[in-house]
Amino acid sequence: MNDRNDVAFIVDDDQIYVFGLKKLIAINNLCKNVLVFENGEKAINHITPIIKNNDQLPDVILLDLNMPVMDGWEFLDEFVKIKPQLSKKIQIYMVSSSINPADIEKAKQYEELSDYLIKPISVEELQRVFSAAA
Amino acid sequence: MDTSDSLKGFFSIAPYAMLAVDASGTILFANAQLETLFGYETSSLTGELLEKLVPDALVGAHTENRKNFMKHPKNREMAKGVDFMAKRKNGETFHAEITLSTFKNEGETIVLAAVRDVSERRELYNRLKVSNEMFRGAFQYSAIGMALVSTDGKFLEVNHNLCNTVGYSEEELLATDFQTITHPDDLDIDLDNVHRVLRGEITTYQIEKRYIHKNGWVVWVLLAVSLVRDTDGNPLHFISQIEDISDRKRTEAALKESEQRWLFALEGSGDGVWDWDVSTNKLFYSAQWKSMLGYEEHEVGTTFDEWEKRVHPDDIEKCLEDLSRHFNKETSYYVNEHRLLCKDGTYKWILDRGKVIEWGDDGKPARVIGTHSDIALQNEKENVVQQSLAIISEQNARLMNFAHIVSHNLRSHSGNFQLLMNLLENADDDDEYEQMLNLLKENAQSLDEAIRHLNEVVQIQTNTNITRQELSLRSFINKTVDTLAGEITKYNVKVINDVAEHDKVFYNPAYLESVLLNFMSNGIKYRHPERVPEIELTTEKNEGKLYLSIKDNGIGINLEKYGKKLFGLYKTFHGNSDARGVGLFITKNQIDAMGGSVDVKSEPNSGTTFKIYFNERQK
Numbered sequence: 001m002n003d004r005n006d007v008a009f010i011v012d013d014d015q016i017y018v019f020g021l022k023k024l025i026a027i028n029n030l031c032k033n034v035l036v037f038e039n040g041e042k043a044i045n046h047i048t049p050i051i052k053n054n055d056q057l058p059d060v061i062l063l064d065l066n067m068p069v070m071d072g073w074e075f076l077d078e079f080v081k082i083k084p085q086l087s088k089k090i091q092i093y094m095v096s097s098s099i100n101p102a103d104i105e106k107a108k109q110y111e112e113l114s115d116y117l118i119k120p121i122s123v124e125e126l127q128r129v130f131s132a133a134a
Numbered sequence: 135m136d137t138s139d140s141l142k143g144f145f146s147i148a149p150y151a152m153l154a155v156d157a158s159g160t161i162l163f164a165n166a167q168l169e170t171l172f173g174y175e176t177s178s179l180t181g182e183l184l185e186k187l188v189p190d191a192l193v194g195a196h197t198e199n200r201k202n203f204m205k206h207p208k209n210r211e212m213a214k215g216v217d218f219m220a221k222r223k224n225g226e227t228f229h230a231e232i233t234l235s236t237f238k239n240e241g242e243t244i245v246l247a248a249v250r251d252v253s254e255r256r257e258l259y260n261r262l263k264v265s266n267e268m269f270r271g272a273f274q275y276s277a278i279g280m281a282l283v284s285t286d287g288k289f290l291e292v293n294h295n296l297c298n299t300v301g302y303s304e305e306e307l308l309a310t311d312f313q314t315i316t317h318p319d320d321l322d323i324d325l326d327n328v329h330r331v332l333r334g335e336i337t338t339y340q341i342e343k344r345y346i347h348k349n350g351w352v353v354w355v356l357l358a359v360s361l362v363r364d365t366d367g368n369p370l371h372f373i374s375q376i377e378d379i380s381d382r383k384r385t386e387a388a389l390k391e392s393e394q395r396w397l398f399a400l401e402g403s404g405d406g407v408w409d410w411d412v413s414t415n416k417l418f419y420s421a422q423w424k425s426m427l428g429y430e431e432h433e434v435g436t437t438f439d440e441w442e443k444r445v446h447p448d449d450i451e452k453c454l455e456d457l458s459r460h461f462n463k464e465t466s467y468y469v470n471e472h473r474l475l476c477k478d479g480t481y482k483w484i485l486d487r488g489k490v491i492e493w494g495d496d497g498k499p500a501r502v503i504g505t506h507s508d509i510a511l512q513n514e515k516e517n518v519v520q521q522s523l524a525i526i527s528e529q530n531a532r533l534m535n536f537a538h539i540v541s542h543n544l545r546s547h548s549g550n551f552q553l554l555m556n557l558l559e560n561a562d563d564d565d566e567y568e569q570m571l572n573l574l575k576e577n578a579q580s581l582d583e584a585i586r587h588l589n590e591v592v593q594i595q596t597n598t599n600i601t602r603q604e605l606s607l608r609s610f611i612n613k614t615v616d617t618l619a620g621e622i623t624k625y626n627v628k629v630i631n632d633v634a635e636h637d638k639v640f641y642n643p644a645y646l647e648s649v650l651l652n653f654m655s656n657g658i659k660y661r662h663p664e665r666v667p668e669i670e671l672t673t674e675k676n677e678g679k680l681y682l683s684i685k686d687n688g689i690g691i692n693l694e695k696y697g698k699k700l701f702g703l704y705k706t707f708h709g710n711s712d713a714r715g716v717g718l719f720i721t722k723n724q725i726d727a728m729g730g731s732v733d734v735k736s737e738p739n740s741g742t743t744f745k746i747y748f749n750e751r752q753k
Contacts, residue, residue: 014546016573016580020553027560066542097546100538120549 007033007057008130011043011075012064012095017119021062028123030130031060039067040075047082054088059133062121065096065103072096076110083112091133093117141246150248157204157243159184159197171251173223189221207236207243217252228253279355279376285332285369287311299355299378301348312374317344317352324357331361332369342379354383406506408488410438412499417441423506426484428477446473446481453486460490461499468502471509485509528726540588547581587720594723600642602728607682608633610643611671614650621658627667629654637673637680639748645724650684652721653744657686662739679750685743691736 008031012018018036025031035058037043043061050056065072072094079092094107097119107116114132117125142163145152151168155161164179172179172187179186188196220230233248273280279296281289292307300307300315316324320343327339338360345353356377362370397420400407406423410416416436424434427444434440445453449472460468468488473481488504554574561567611631615622622629639646654669661667670685725732729749736742 014550016550016577017546017553019569019573020550020557023557023560024553027557096542097549098538098542099545100542119546120552 006055007031007035007059009035009037009043009046009058009061011037011040011061011067011072013038013067014064021121024121024123024126025130028127030126040070040072040078043075044070044078044082047079051082051085052087057086057088058090059088060129061090061092062095062129063092065094065098073106076112079112091129093129095119095121148248150250152246152248153179153184155184155245155247157245159200161186162244168249171222171249172220173226187220189219189227192219203234203245204243207245217256220249220251229256276375279374279378281307281312281372281374281376283312283359283372283374285371287313287328290371296376299353299376300345306348315345317346320344327359328372331359331372337361352380353378354380400505404508408441408504408506410488410502410504412502413494426506426508427474427482433477441474444475446475449473457488460488468504474506483509483513485512536588536591543584543588544581547577547584550577590720591723594720594727600645600727602640602642604638605641605643605646606635607637607639607646607673608635610646610650614647614654617651618654618658621655625658625661625667627658627661627669630668630670632670632672633682634673639680641728641748642724645728649721649724649746652717653684653746656717656744657684657688657742660686660688660690660742662687662689662741679747682746682748683743684746685741687741690738690740690742691734692738693734693736 008025010018010021012021022034022036025034035046037046040063047057063072063075070078076092091114092112094113094116095118096103096116099118104116107113115129117129141154142165145154145163145165148165148167151165151171153161153164153168161179161182161184163177164174166176169176169179184200185193185196218230218232219227221227229252231250231252234245236243236245238244273291274293276293276295279299280293281296282291284290288311289307292304297304297307302310302315313321313325320341323341324343327336327341330336331339338358340356340358342354342356345355347353356379358375358377360373362373364370397407401420401422404422406426407418407420408423409418415438417438417440418436419434419440421431424431427434442450449470453470453472456465456470457468459465466489468486470486472484472486474484476482485507486504487507488502490499490502492499492501494500551574554570554577558567558570561570608631611633615629615631618627621627657669658667665687668687670683672683672685674681674683722732725746725748730747732747733745734742735745
């Protein structure tokens, strides 16, 4: 991978999944810096102070749907509010175990979302995600 | 004294007009009475021929008769007097009755005649004769039956029509009395009327009664009776007019039977029937109509008001409007759903349908009939179906949701298994390999737990036949406080149980325990760090329904954010490490399964109140 992404956020409360995903990214050399947030609120709280700091902002966010405190949808709602202040293009992927059609349909209404991916995410999909963001 | 002188003397005082003629028909003398009767002056008839007193046309015949008489003269008694036509001096003729007697005077036959004017009597007689004939004709050939009946009931005269009506011949009837051929059930009323007429209380009477026909069947008649009295007022006989009304009676009976039949048919269908005679404002209400409202047959009258006063005040206006719309012919029939007051004070929903079946000459309704159906019954059935549908739909939605939850949870675990298994061979070192194995183990445990939770939910949702009993809310709360004693002591929680001893719920004991435990432990778990934790339990009644409020002074929930998914599975809102997001989901399912509902009020930092409505069967 020549054009490696510098920063990726994983927003997910499933620690086992997070462990595996990080390992997968490392093995495939997809991203230099991977930050993990266990719910949406923590991710938003991290982004808000560095909103003008493009180096620290992620190229890709892998966002879980079901999380305590602030779930994936709520994170998106908050993200929409701060988006006008962003000068960097951030690709957000919803990554969930839910194959509920209602969730997939709802995801289509967020133009901020690049895609809806179903767990477990494959290496190929992961490579596609990061190459698109590069 | 000369014979003729003594005759003249006798003549002058006789009550009749008299004259004497000789054998040649010459008037020897006439008394003043005769001369007055015939219009002649005194003594002017003496010496005249007898034929002067006879109308011109009859003179010839009279002369002949007189000559024949003189050949064999004889007396003709007064009672056997013969009518003659006589002529007055002015030419006027009149009916006269003449009596003759003859005697010999010195060898000469002399005839004495007494003459009486019978014109008036004859006229009277003729009139009577005509009148009698008219009566006879009317009697015999009357279109209805007629009879003269003696005061003790014997038939004196009967006409053809009566004979035809009762099937007896004239002779047979004249040999019997009306009592014999009258239907036994109608005899008393007839005799009663007869006696009242005889006593002079009434002059006539008219009744419908039955005779027994000679062939045994019943003949219905309309009988009109009047009494004929003599000039002294003594009863002579009755005149009876008898009209055969069997046909009318049969039609009436058939009509009644047909009405009875539809009434029976309608009542049999469970509907009540009403029949309104608008002109008299009489309303017939069928037995079913009354029993539908819980009334006995005799407890409801026959007026419009009996219905009107029972209609629910909110419904009456529309009812009357619908009625008048039909009366104005805007609608082809009247139909209205309204509530009617039952005997027990409750209201019943009625489907009321009616139609004008007779219109008066004034274009207004004369008779209206209709039916009452108990739509509570129909509605009840419909409601049951609707409820079943709602339950099934909700169940279905819940199952769909549950399927997605199951799918999600199983997939997330299986995904993790897959992920870790694939990564095992890429482990950097033994430590990482060991870590991955531990994660696999952790994942397995977590999966097991998830399956247990799902199983618990399945139990609640599929168990439709859970036992319920009457439970004291207060003692179950106390029991929960005992269960939570460890935590309550540890966090110094103040529990206020304000629920009265008599507040009972009809519930499954395990569910009630679980519901109370979940809400109360929730209150402890999410206590506010700066306050002494407090949980207050109170009940209230609203529209007869019992509500339990469980209020805490904890950290609260942002309902704007989380309200919708408060009771979802695996939803936690506080980032609390021991929050599993299972409790409220299961609690909600248990409350639903018991037929109740739960409502939540909360504000971040000020506390949460859960308000539980258990179900309909509670005190």
